[in-house]
Amino acid sequence: MIFERDLKGAQARLGELLDNARHAVAFTGAGISTECGIPDFRSPGGLWSQNKPIPYDVFVSHKAARNEAWRRRFAMEEAFGGAQPGRGHRALARLLSAGRLAGVITQNIDGLHQASGVPDAHLVELHGNGTYATCLECGQRYELSWVRERFEAAGGLAPDCAACGGPVKSATISFGQAMPEREMARAAALTRAADLFIVIGSSLVVFPAAGFPLEAKRAGAKLVILNREPTDFDDIADMVSRSEIGDVLGPFADQA
Known part of the structure; x- marks a missing residue:
């Protein structure tokens, strides 16, 4: 695990990983929306x-x-x-439009990914x-x-x-309600194909959704975790940053 304590270091390392990835996938949780007031x-x-x-x-x-x-x-x-999309949402939309990201899997229900410009064809809403x-x-x-x-x-x-x-x-999707089969299948396909899997703002404690980062890692993908608090998967990650998500991803929102 590489623990990036420095913001600039986290931005640079993430940029390198994205440059070297052919099928990068983002996995987002509530932490990406907190700067939006949620x-x-x-x-x-x-x-x-x-x-x-x-x-x-x-x-x-x-x-x-x-x-x-x-x-x-x-x-x-x-x-x-x-609430309006934050820097993290805008960065992922920009990375998708630039072909540097293959898709976004989200645990969120707030619709901010769509509002930022992420098309439904590249968005999986697990919950x-x-x-x-x-x-x-x-x-x-x-x-x-x-x-x-x-x-x-x-x-x-x-x-x-x-x-x-x-x-x-x-x-x-409420507690006790069956997970959506189509979305789970789409998420599984994105995960299996990923060579870079970026967890953004998820505590990784809600299953079965939290199983996708582990599945990606086992399949050989590089695993990045951007989250304010520690997660149970930090030890197997290739990069961990606890800097503010908007600060880490902000520069990517402005890139072509």
């Missing part, structure tokens, strides 16, 4: 310290849980709805997307404005699907 889940003051997650089976089985889930979602919208909703029974898509209008008009009651009457849920 707190991560586990840190003090993070989302999990404020609200205990609602398991999928509870959401499906209890109307009161659906009411609470949507109340929380719209409360978050008030606080974080105006879904919180910027719209779907019916759990028929799959009908709903915009959040549709849900909110009906939620508020009903005095805080979650709306059901207009097409089939099924429960409407944000298009995210």
Whole structure:
């Protein structure tokens, strides 16, 4: 492991690894979005310290849980709805457009990768997307404005699907909900092909998503970890930096 304590050293080493890679893949977690004003889940003051997650089976089985889930979602919208892509998001979009990055696998649900210019064809959202909703029974898509209008008009009651009457849920993966098969397969294919796998802002404790960096390393890829806190995979990484993600990736956002 090379632990880059110096910011300039981290930038230079990452640049070298990208220059030598033919199939670089980024894997992002909540830490890439913290400079955008979106707190991560586990840190003090993070989302999990404020609200205990609602398991999928509870959401499906209890109307009161659906009411609470949507109340929380719209409360978050008030606080974080105006978030814009940060330097890390913009850097990955620029690296993709320049052909220096093959794809982005993300655990995030905030939609900031798309907002930065990352095309859907090169983005794998393992945990879904919180910027719209779907019916759990028929799959009908709903915009959040549709849900909110009906939620508020009903005095805080979650709306059901207009097409089939099924429960409407944000298009995210909740605890106890099956992982999306298509996205897992896409992530696995990107991981197997990677010769450089860059973890950005993930604590690497949520599985099965956290298994991809280990799979990439075992397949022979160089492993880079950019994260403020230590992870369980630091010892097997080829480079680790705990500098601020936006500081490390910022220069790459400006490169052609």
